[in-house]
Amino acid sequence: MKPTPSRAASASPPALRVIHGIVFGGLTAICVVAGMAEFEHLWRTQQQPFHAGPPPRPALVLAVLATVLGMGVILVQSLRGRSARLLWSLFVLAGLVFTLWDSHEGPVPGRSPPSANLKILQVARALHGRMVEALQTRGALPEDTESWQQALEQVAQGQPTPVRTRSFASLPFHIQKVDSLEALPAEAPPGTVFLYLVEGGVAYELQAVGLSPEGSPWRLQAPNGEPVVFRGAYNPDLAPASGEGASVPP
CATH class of the missing domain: 3.30.540 (Fructose-1,6-Bisphosphatase; Chain A, domain 1)
Structure with a gap:
């Protein structure tokens, strides 16, 4: 009969969790700031009968949401004293890269x-x-x-x-x-x-x-x-x- 892994075996050092959270929290903040204009435009389109300009870029919106989701899992796991799986860190990194790539041309013109x-x-x-x-x-x-x-x-x-x-x-x-x-x-x-x-x-x-x-x-x-x-x-x-x-x- 195999021994059951102890809770301590799956836990990570608090200092490592804090560093991980700070780094990926900062990356998530960069992503949110870069894509905030799309969410503001989406909110404005639903609050007014008419609006100007093209609709929000769906790929950029999804990239920001994926980044926030990944950071949310990392935060929950950190509060539980565990390290999140590598997949969630990759979510944050992939979302950040795509957000910066899709928003490098600046704000979408014609939305005023x-x-x-x-x-x-x-x-x-x-x-x-x-x-x-x-x-x-x-x-x-x-x-x-x-x-x-x-x-x-x-x-x-x-x-x-x-x-x-x-x-x-x-x-x-x-x-x-x-x-x-x-x-x-x-x-x-x-x-x-x-x-x-x-x-x-x-x-x-x-x-x-x-x-x-x-x-x-x-x-x-x-x-x-x-x-x-x-x-x-x-x-x-x-x-x-x-x-x-x-x-x-x-």
Whole structure:
């Protein structure tokens, strides 16, 4: 009959456990700090109706969680007076290496409302530039929403807005025709471009919806607080633009 190993045989010296805990605790702290931005972004995405930028990097999140798990086992075993298995130390080391490798390029760009609003503003301005040129060339613009939507998708190059929902689905750019820019629908999501078109297509106004700091839809505003509105009107006294003008669906 084999002798039963004593508890003392499996115990490790207290000094060794303390050193092991300090070293791997420091490595875990480095890992957590390096990946904290992903967890903060994940928390923010679930607290707001909309958010800007790409979703958290899943591999980086898993690496941090693996590191914390490994350090947790090491800490529990240390408190029990035992040394943790080598596997858990390797968990911490592997998680740290992957975290530092995946986060070496720094913070992910485009995760702030101002960056999303800038992109939405650029697309709205590009749509205005195309349509005002077509208006001056043709004398009138199409009055159906589909033609404006096609033009919007063309200037956006088929890309969605940088704004996402809680489920990380990207919001598309969208034209919404209104009777007046003075009373706009409150439920329109970011990426909506309101269109007020004068009868006959001889003048129009555009206003885009962006993202507020709180993650809600927000009408884009100038630094002075005034709404950003792009206006176009046909002027018969001006010579038509050279060439065929902007490409606008009929």
